[in-house]
Amino acid sequence: MKKAVFVLVLLFTACPVFAQTAPEGIWQGYDGEWRHVSSQLLALAEATPEEKFSWRPAPGVRSTSEVYMHIALANFYLLSVTGPKMPADAKEGMEKSVTAKADVINWLKRSLDAVKQAHLAVTPKDLERKVHIVDRDATVDGMYLRIIVHANEHMGQLVAYARMSGVVPPWSKKD
Numbered sequence: 527m528k529k530a531v532f533v534l535v536l537l538f539t540a541c542p543v544f545a546q547t548a549p550e551g552i553w554q555g556y557d558g559e560w561r562h563v564s565s566q567l568l569a570l571a572e573a574t575p576e577e578k579f580s581w582r583p584a585p586g587v588r589s590t591s592e593v594y595m596h597i598a599l600a601n602f603y604l605l606s607v608t609g610p611k612m613p614a615d616a617k618e619g620m621e622k623s624v625t626a627k628a629d630v631i632n633w634l635k636r637s638l639d640a641v642k643q644a645h646l647a648v649t650p651k652d653l654e655r656k657v658h659i660v661d662r663d664a665t666v667d668g669m670y671l672r673i674i675v676h677a678n679e680h681m682g683q684l685v686a687y688a689r690m691s692g693v694v695p696p697w698s699k700k701d
Contacts, residue, residue, distance in 0.1 A: 556645060556670060556674065557642070557645060557646065559674060560638075560641065560642055560645065560674055560677075561642070563674065563677045563678050563681055564638040564642065564677075566681055566695075566697065567594075567597065567634060567638065567677065567681055567684070568631070568634065568635065568638070569695070569696045569697065570681075570684055570685070570688060570693075570695055570696070571594055571627070571630065571631050571634060572631065572696075573688075573693060573694075573695070573696045574590060574627070574688060574691075574693050575693070576626075576627040578590055578688075578691050578692075578693060579591040579594075579625060579626075579627050579630060580625065581687065581691045583687065583690060588621075589625075590684070590687050590688075590691070591624070591625045591626075591627075591630045592621050592622060593680055593683055593684055593687065594630045594631075594633075594634050594684070595620060595621040595622075595624050595630055595633060595634075596621050596680065597634065597637070597676070597677055597680050598630075598633040598634045598636070598637040598638075599616065599620060599621060599633075599637070600673075600676055601637035601638065601640065601641050601673060601676075601677070602616060602637050602640060604659075604669055604672055604673045604676070605637075605640055605641055605644055605669075605673065607657050607658075607659045607664075607669050608644065608648075608655075608657060608666045608669050608670070609644075609666075610640065610644050613636070620633075641670075641673055645670055648666065648670075652666055653665065653666050653667035653670070654666070654667065657669060
């Protein structure tokens with residue numbers, strides 16, 4: 527019983543500390559979490575030297591630029607399932623053909639902003655709307671969840687890529 531009380535006291539006294547030190551966006555709903563992963567993706571891309579954009583951990587595995595382009599194109603595609611159109615300048619094969627750091631970051635920024643703006647405009651009723659993707663039905667809300675989970679999944683991949691290629695994520699540097 528004493529252990530349970532101790533754990534509860536510890537949790538309740540620690541929560542305010544964590545809340546004060548959490549990065550912006552954490553625990554602030556979808557829009558806050560989207561701002562957080564977006565800022566991390568962009569910060570890591572900016573911190574990665576141009577020559578590291580072609581780095582890949584092994585033959586046949588996506589390079590750094592290919593992962594960023596995969597995120598950008600997936601953002602646009604998954605968002606298009608909910609209504610907004612794919613960009614007119616999005617072309618087949620761009621994941622491999624767009625490799626310059628500035629171009630990759632431009633596509634990434636465009637896609638992150640497109641998701642942000644679309645989600646800010648969506649209504650609670652819109653989130654319940656049914657959509658069809660590949661071989662199944664989903665909701666608009668489910669699509670937004672897939673978008674943020676996908677972005678975070680590849681954020682983890684990019685952090686591993688960065689560390690393996692000698693790049694320290696900006697948010698983990700010690701002053």
